[in-house]
Amino acid sequence: MEITFLGSVGEVGKSAILIKSDKTRILLDYGIKPNDEPEFPAHIAPKDLDAVVITHAHLDHSGAAPLLYMDEGPKLYSTSMSLKTCEILLEDFLRLSGYYVPYEYLEVEYMFGRAKSVYYREPIRIKDVEIELLDAGHIPGSAQVVINADKRLLFTGDINPIKTRLLKGADISQTDVDAVIIESTYAKEAHENRLELEKQFVEECYRVVEDGGIVLVPAFSVGRSQEMLCILTVQNFKHMLSTDGMAIKMLDLYLKEGKEFIANYDLLEKVRKRVNIVSGKKERKRVLEHPGVIVCPAGMLKGGPAAYYVQHIANDKSSAIFLVSYQIPGTPGALLVSEKKLMINGKEVPVKARVEHFLFSSHAGQKELQALLKSFNPGTKVFTVHGDGDSCEVLADWARKECSLDAVAPSLRMTYKL
Ligand SMILES: [Zn+2]
Numbered sequence: 566m567e568i569t570f571l572g573s574v575g576e577v578g579k580s581a582i583l584i585k586s587d588k589t590r591i592l593l594d595y596g597i598k599p600n601d602e603p604e605f606p607a608h609i610a611p612k613d614l615d616a617v618v619i620t621h622a623h624l625d626h627s628g629a630a631p632l633l634y635m636d637e638g639p640k641l642y643s644t645s646m647s648l649k650t651c652e653i654l655l656e657d658f659l660r661l662s663g664y665y666v667p668y669e670y671l672e673v674e675y676m677f678g679r680a681k682s683v684y685y686r687e688p689i690r691i692k693d694v695e696i697e698l699l700d701a702g703h704i705p706g707s708a709q710v711v712i713n714a715d716k717r718l719l720f721t722g723d724i725n726p727i728k729t730r731l732l733k734g735a736d737i738s739q740t741d742v743d744a745v746i747i748e749s750t751y752a753k754e755a756h757e758n759r760l761e762l763e764k765q766f767v768e769e770c771y772r773v774v775e776d777g778g779i780v781l782v783p784a785f786s787v788g789r790s791q792e793m794l795c796i797l798t799v800q801n802f803k804h805m806l807s808t809d810g811m812a813i814k815m816l817d818l819y820l821k822e823g824k825e826f827i828a829n830y831d832l833l834e835k836v837r838k839r840v841n842i843v844s845g846k847k848e849r850k851r852v853l854e855h856p857g858v859i860v861c862p863a864g865m866l867k868g869g870p871a872a873y874y875v876q877h878i879a880n881d882k883s884s885a886i887f888l889v890s891y892q893i894p895g896t897p898g899a900l901l902v903s904e905k906k907l908m909i910n911g912k913e914v915p916v917k918a919r920v921e922h923f924l925f926s927s928h929a930g931q932k933e934l935q936a937l938l939k940s941f942n943p944g945t946k947v948f949t950v951h952g953d954g955d956s957c958e959v960l961a962d963w964a965r966k967e968c969s970l971d972a973v974a975p976s977l978r979m980t981y982k983l
């Protein structure tokens with residue numbers, strides 16, 4: 566088996582890995598780096614591929630895939646939830662960044678025409694290779710990929726072994742492999758205990774709302790918004806709880822088709838019954854008239870209903886903005902966290918509302934990555950990808966020293982033979 570890295574080496578973004586057996590060529594992910602002007606991974610000709618497997622719908626794993634479908638294109642495998650989510654995110658991506666994207670909706674359509682949905686643990690044969698998807702615990706529908714050919718390989722994709730209110734946590738049963746490709750996002754950073762973080766978050770929501778304020782929780786529409794609604798619902802949060810925009814669309818998708826992908830479906834149903842669904846300008850204004858919590862995208866305040874709400878509460882000392890994920894430098898969310906300022910009409914304006922950052926994550930933290938590496942047999946080949954700065958090197962170093970794994974942070978276009 567041969568592995569060639571076409572992206573996501575030494576950075577988060579452009580996930581793209583080519584696997585070659587004697588007779589078969591499979592591409593794992595084909596993602597972009599979602600900057601203002603998106604970056605694309607190294608080129609590969611679709612005619613050189615037998616299949617594409619998308620681990621999950623995030624654009625850094627799927628955003629370049631339509632490029633492979635200018636013509637008929639290879640067969641595409643993913644979970645049913647990833648396919649549906651991916652379609653929504655690609656449409657949104659084309660709407661917002663279409664000018665910079667070298668494909669159109671037609672290619673997206675072609676791509677889904679070639680797609681086949683796969684269940685977790687359902688073996689799929691592609692010529693002399695068998696693939697299997699395992700729950701990755703990252704977002705609903707996310708998967709790791711096991712490749713069985715002359716050698717056995719595991720690609721974690723983006724993985725979270727920790728159970729959350731929304732997801733069951735990754736299936737980490739397949740550790741008897743010859744090689745593993747592992748993400749390194751938080752190789753250098755430990756996460757706070759999630760239950761502790763939940764408790765702090767809910768307590769602070771109470772504090773603000775009971776003093777008559779509004780808490781705006783900007784959150785990604787895919788997964789994080791629903792998780793925050795689940796947290797507040799499971800803790801019996803008594804006050805008004807609202808959601809808006811694409812978070813509603815995703816909540817309804819998870820309820821309609823997500824039973825096998827969600828940890829606690831009953832809780833999600835309870836969320837849908839108790840949450841105030843906001844649509845349209847009039848309702849948005851009305852929501853701002855009462856104390857309560859509003860959970861909605863965008864997670865870094867780059868557009869979406871959150872960008873509307875934030876302008877209305879920014880000057881209110883009794884209100885608060887609680888960011889609940891990592892904020893990429895250069896985004897409005899990052900400016901808010903670091904300087905307590907908002908960009909309004911091209912000017913940086915100080916914010917009077919309280920600003921807090923709760924670091925909920927959908928990736929394994931340092932402790933979980935290390936535990937995962939410890940579960941492989943000594944001598945297993947390890948490739949560390951999907952990490953900014955020196956995170957991939959740091960994780961590979963740790964794996965070599967502490968677990969006697971044959972670990973390396975690969976470089977772009979390098980081919981490794983197993
Ligand atoms: Zn992801």
Ligand SMILES: [Zn+2]
Nearest residue numbers: 623625626723
């Ligand atoms: Zn990713």
